[in-house]
Amino acid sequence: MVNFSKFNSLYSVAAYFNTESKCRQAIIDSRWGDDVVCPYCGQHHCHKRGDGRFCCPKCNNNFSEKVGTIFENTKIPLRKWFMAMYLISSHKKGVSSHQLSRDIDVTQKTAWFILQKIRTLFAQDDTVALRGDVECDEAYIGGKEKNKHEWKRTKGTQGRSTKTKTPVFGMVQRGGKVVALKCDKTDGATLLPIISQFVAEGSSIYTDELTAYNGLDATKYTHKVVNHGRNEYVKGGNFTNTIEGFWAMLKRMIEGIYHSISSKYLQRYVDEAVYRYNTRKLSGSDCFKDMFAASIGVVDYEMVKQIA
């Protein structure tokens, strides 16, 4: 089985995966090993046909190793997909479709499609449990064409207009993972159920003075309000600097790489930023390994454990 974490440069990826059949074999080995399982009915020990596809002895379906993966029905060579995954893994701040199009020699439209497809691998796990010291905060992202490069986030009750910007709600465990979700509103009815879904009971929650948080259940959480206006927020660990750091990273990604993004795709970019934050301690090659495993639907639990 190919160990994807051994690839530490684009050259090493291109040198090893120099034919389509090597790429296909890597998917077969990682996905099934010697026991090819039918993606339609779950039958084991499917036979290889003369044309390289597989045939299920039970349901008689023919299938390739790409069925059920992000590569299903693709006409783009797997060599380019693998290079794209490596580039996305190693550029920690993201890759634009223009850059990717030049790097792997495809049209910008194709590069955009590849990026969106790979971004689906970053979808957040809704069973994440944050615990201990958890900072919660909202950010406002996007806007109309005339102010598309603008990024405004105003503390207090001013500037929280959702007319041109979309709110994103973030929760981060200090020293651990972040969860961030696009939401329609930032009132208690919207935010409190999200907090109770992701933040374990007994945690301390740090927020700003938004009234939405007043409804936090005091029997489940210790609520600490950070008063930015009085400049006293670093006293006694009472701060929201960790989540601010995540917003700054998301801001750099959007301003530097993606420029402007529509509300329709916002969650996917937020998912990418979350993935990058949560894998910040992994090397580019380990991220590549993780991304490849996700692309074929194989979860590497050892790797998942490392993602703090």
Ligand SMILES: [Zn+2]
């Ligand atoms: Zn079958």
